[in-house]
Amino acid sequence: YDEEQRRIATKVKAELSEHIEAGRISGYTGNSVTTIIAPGSEFYRGPIDHQDYLTVNPDGYCEHKIIFEKWPEPELDQ
Numbered sequence: 001y002d003e004e005q006r007r008i009a010t011k012v013k014a015e016l017s018e019h020i021e022a023g024r025i026s027g028y029t030g031n032s033v034t035t036i037i038a039p040g041s042e043f044y045r046g047p048i049d050h051q052d053y054l055t056v057n058p059d060g061y062c063e064h065k066i067i068f069e070k071w072p073e074p075e076l077d078q
Contacts, residue, residue, distance in 0.1 A: 001040040009037045 019025045
């Protein structure tokens with residue numbers, strides 16, 4: 001990945017951690033985000049039947065719609 005992708009991933013991980021710690025997201029397994037953001041490696045495209053998985057299978061997997069049906073709105077500094 002490039003620096004912009006790393007920046008976005010780091011920001012999303014921090015936001016998710018904050019929402020979990022504040023109790024704004026329920027149903028998340030654990031009380032912290034343990035995802036490691038590491039440098040990318042060689043990319044191998046998956047089989048054609050795995051492409052656009054959530055478009056083809058809108059109910060998805062891992063109950064992602066239950067956990068992240070709507071991303072919590074950021075709290076604005078007053």
